[in-house]
Amino acid sequence: MLKQFVRDNRFALVTLVVVVLARIGFDQWADGISAPPLDAPIAVSSGGGVDQRIRIRAPDRYRLQLSLYPDARGMDHLRDLLGDGGYDAQGKRIPSGVSIPVRWSLSQADSGTIVAQGDTETFGLSGVGSDEISREFDRFGVPPGEYRFRAQITRAVPEFAGIQAHMVARLHPKSAGSWQTSRVWDGRLLSFFLIDPGLVLLGLFLLWRAFALGRSRWRASPAPHA
Known part of the structure; x- marks a missing residue:
């Protein structure tokens, strides 16, 4: 029976296997492209730093941000520390909350040549999640490759004692226009609306x-004899 089933449905079975393998391969590639190249803990309250080798996979704009997580005092306390995300009439962020000074640089891993850097007083917030609040403080865009990222909180900020923080570099959705990220976004939409439903229907057909x-x-x- 199994041999006959495989023989009669070989085209559908081959299609199912090929599409599933391609789907898995695409997901792994897309996750590698869209994953944050930098996500490192940093001690804000004591003036900590980050020194990490990173890989940039797509020639797009990345946003640098501090992701902060509330302690026992809760999200409202953290929001009070960070301020709000208001902008003035010229589109500039209105200073609010406790400022955090950040100095950072991005250099080529092999030569040490600095390709991007910044030194700024950060304030306000840029995003609120279920368990974190982010404060964007800069952006950069460099060709794909291996880099060394360094950052320093240039003075202690005791107001953030007990609050965990990460320094993160993420793709900026509005500035992501390379063929890599375009394929990621298009492929995920195609998978959700077409490929995944097609796999479900093909699986049901085979069943x-x-x-x-x-x-x-x-x-x-033959019926069993009495």
């Missing part, structure tokens, strides 16, 4: 074919 074959075999089998 129906297996059931139909089993039923026909059962009906064709």
